[in-house]
Amino acid sequence: MDNINETVLEVLYSILPITVVITVLQFTIIWLPAEAFVQFLIGVLFVGIGLILFLIGVNVGLLPVGEMVGSALTKTKKLWVIILFGFLLGAVVTIAEPDVRVLSSQIDDVSGGAIPQSTLILAVALGVGIFVGLAMLRIIFKIRIVYLLAGGYGLIFLIAAFTPSHFVPISFDAGGVTTGPLTVPFVLALGVGVATVIRGKSASSDGFGLVGLASIGPILSVLILGVIYG
Amino acid sequence: MNLHIFEGFGQTMQEVAIALLPLAILFAIFHFIFLKLPIRKLLDIVIGFVLAFAGLSLFLQGVHIGFMPFGEQMGSVLGGLSYRWVLIPIGFVIGFFAIYAEPAVAVMVEQAEKVSGGYIPEKLLLYTLSIGVGISVSLSMVRLIYGFSLWYFIIPGYIIAFIMIRYAPKTFTSIAFDSGGVSTGPMTATFVLAMFTGIASQIEGRDPLLDGFGMVAMVALAPILSVLTLGILFSRKEKSQYASGASGAKAHYHDR
Numbered sequence: 091m092d093n094i095n096e097t098v099l100e101v102l103y104s105i106l107p108i109t110v111v112i113t114v115l116q117f118t119i120i121w122l123p124a125e126a127f128v129q130f131l132i133g134v135l136f137v138g139i140g141l142i143l144f145l146i147g148v149n150v151g152l153l154p155v156g157e158m159v160g161s162a163l164t165k166t167k168k169l170w171v172i173i174l175f176g177f178l179l180g181a182v183v184t185i186a187e188p189d190v191r192v193l194s195s196q197i198d199d200v201s202g203g204a205i206p207q208s209t210l211i212l213a214v215a216l217g218v219g220i221f222v223g224l225a226m227l228r229i230i231f232k233i234r235i236v237y238l239l240a241g242g243y244g245l246i247f248l249i250a251a252f253t254p255s256h257f258v259p260i261s262f263d264a265g266g267v268t269t270g271p272l273t274v275p276f277v278l279a280l281g282v283g284v285a286t287v288i289r290g291k292s293a294s295s296d297g298f299g300l301v302g303l304a305s306i307g308p309i310l311s312v313l314i315l316g317v318i319y320g
Numbered sequence: 321m322n323l324h325i326f327e328g329f330g331q332t333m334q335e336v337a338i339a340l341l342p343l344a345i346l347f348a349i350f351h352f353i354f355l356k357l358p359i360r361k362l363l364d365i366v367i368g369f370v371l372a373f374a375g376l377s378l379f380l381q382g383v384h385i386g387f388m389p390f391g392e393q394m395g396s397v398l399g400g401l402s403y404r405w406v407l408i409p410i411g412f413v414i415g416f417f418a419i420y421a422e423p424a425v426a427v428m429v430e431q432a433e434k435v436s437g438g439y440i441p442e443k444l445l446l447y448t449l450s451i452g453v454g455i456s457v458s459l460s461m462v463r464l465i466y467g468f469s470l471w472y473f474i475i476p477g478y479i480i481a482f483i484m485i486r487y488a489p490k491t492f493t494s495i496a497f498d499s500g501g502v503s504t505g506p507m508t509a510t511f512v513l514a515m516f517t518g519i520a521s522q523i524e525g526r527d528p529l530l531d532g533f534g535m536v537a538m539v540a541l542a543p544i545l546s547v548l549t550l551g552i553l554f555s556r557k558e559k560s561q562y563a564s565g566a567s568g569a570k571a572h573y574h575d576r
Binding site for chain 1: 361372478493
């Protein structure tokens with residue numbers, strides 16, 4: 091029960107402040123028709139309840155499995171199994187990530203269907219998957235995170251030179267939204283699971299940096315998508 | 321009043337079902353190959369999936385019927401104002417409050433306090449982050465109003481970040497880049513983004529695709545820079561303590 095109260099509060103805290111700012115704007119500067127505003131408030135209600143249910147579901151059923159999978163994987167002691175399933179999990183979780191869905195449907199909308207939602211989601215999922223796989227490698231081989239970050243962003247700026255300009259903002263945004271309410275806890279649980287089995291307790295700090303790496307992947311993959319489309 | 325609350329809900333549910341299916345299949349494979357969980361655990365997982373399905377459907381429905389249309393309309397009103405400069409302070413307020421209350425940020429801030437052994441108080445980092453993101457969103461407004469390319473912000477931002485990495489302790493680097501994504505909560509990616517594309521559609525010469533997006537990227541940069549700055553301040557303090565021999569025990573913090 092405690093857990094549920096916490097989730098409810100969490101969701102309220104992340105939704106209410108902006109709702110208040112928007113309400114103030116509505117009645118000072120904007121004055122959109124009441125109908126539109128009521129529709130917005132219903133939207134807030136739906137989003138709030140939806141997020142609460144979603145997070146409870148993630149906590150009850152999805153996260154525990156993430157951790158179990160993390161440690162079960164490592165016990166197989168097979169490098170390719172760990173990396174393959176790290177990749178699969180990263181990709182599959184991203185496909186279900188709410189923020190990614192919203193961003194991609196907005197891009198689909200704004201581009202008038204030129205950049206279809208399903209293509210974009212697949213690209214983002216591939217990107218996250220590959221970088222979660224890389225992050226597993228990093229934990230196993232103790233590669234310094236700075237190298238991966240520098241290499242990743244270096245590559246981003248290199249590829250961006252060949253990408254049509256309207257893909258650039260989209261790709262960076264994709265990198266930001268991947269780290270939503272499902273991916274972050276999931277990827278962290280997986281990483282901590284792997285790190286703990288491989289290197290014992292002291293490894294917990296290896297869990298840091300996973301999320302940062304995971305958000306490089308989609309930037310790269312959407313940029314590459316742009317190169318292909320352009 | 322003419323409200324469309326459940327318009328397209330069937331389609332949304334279908335979309336969510338497709339979104340969750342791959343995860344469910346992967347779990348099933350795992351269950352049969354590696355885990356072989358007891359029935360009770362399985363039941364929990366099924367309940368979890370059902371809740372996640374219902375929640376995600378409602379969430380997306382709310383975004384489609386409420387956030388996106390209203391955000392866009394609001395954006396077009398704001399973009400059409402004769403005193404457009406007002407967008408810049410509005411951006412700051414939105415950014416500031418979005419972060420200030422964000423639960424994910426609260427977790428991160430607590431973590432940083434722990435890692436720094438209390439040297440970086442939660443409140444200090446929270447205000448630094450909120451102000452940082454506030455500035456990011458108002459800079460995004462500036463970008464939108466005057467049509468600067470995203471590059472002029474992103475390239476210097478990351479160059480500065482990578483220079484700072486050299487001087488900040490290693491743990492801070494990880495936390496900094498992790499927190500980049502944390503700051504973009506459910507409101508930023510949905511409502512604020514719709515508002516930006518709405519504004520872009522109203523200002524002449526702006527392409528919603530080119531200028532409307534990119535805000536999330538700017539928001540993600542702010543925490544990276546703020547956390548690294550605090551990291552550098554922290555390591556300098558550690559060094560001066562080490563030099564004076566006051567706290568030799570903590571010296572391991574600056575091995576990187």
